[in-house]
Amino acid sequence: MKKWTQWMFLYFMVSGTRSLVEVHQPPVLTTPLGHDVVLPCQFTLSHNERMVTPPVLYWMCSSQNTDNARMWPISDKYEGRVALLDNNRSSSNKSIILKNVQWADSGKYLCKMSITTEREKSFRKRGNETLLMVYDTMIFNLSCHNDSLLWCEANVTRDSRFVLSIFLDGCRLPTASSARGDAAAALPYATLSEATTLSRGGKYECQLHLNNELITKSFFHYHPPEPSEAVFPEPWCLYAALLLVPATILLSLLTSWLLCRC
Incomplete structure (x- = not known):
């Protein structure tokens, strides 16, 4: 969106070198799943042209499951999910907000307007479509x-x-x-x-x-784990063997003493 804003600023600086009326949309837009997204649309009017009436705005969508569905004016499919970013009819900002974006919303979005000016009279102007991609x-x-x-x-x-x-x-x-x-x-x-x-x-x-x-x-x-010191098991067999040695000697001495008495 920042790049789009910068581009629009440069465009307005040289708008006098372009045609009398232009409609501008960014080529690609990305948005997280489940979030709201602004679909930008801006029209410019040269200084030597004047609008007779506010433009009539149309938004169309060609998504994965929809072929040229109308978003604005709002159709039943988008009821409660679409709103104008600027409700002033005379504003040059004709962007809309698409709420709670789903996978099925991936696709192309076209902004177009019916315009009446003093010099060119009544005509329609359209943008170059915006491809909406979701992640x-x-x-x-x-x-x-x-x-x-x-x-x-x-x-x-x-x-x-x-x-x-x-x-x-x-x-x-x-x-x-x-x-x-x-x-x-x-x-x-x-x-x-x-x-x-x-x-x-x-x-x-x-x-x-x-x-x-x-x-x-x-x-x-x-963070790799720190190397630990090796832990050896208790030598219980060795302890048992050490205890058996004096017991065996004592038993042998006792047996010899009994044999001598007999």
């Missing part, structure tokens, strides 16, 4: 089957641009990816997983990237 909470811990194996896993929208990597003190480690079975193809998400051996103590870090952009990360601090 779940990352798991980064020791394997339950092998306490010397560090395991990282994350569920993400199916897209080959998502990559998991494990680092130790800032250096990327060689890892082994897990194989996916055929059953995974029926799920609305893909599971990425990487594993590495605990070679030494330090700060291990798992990172999820989309292309070169860091999406989320998790840490694991490992």
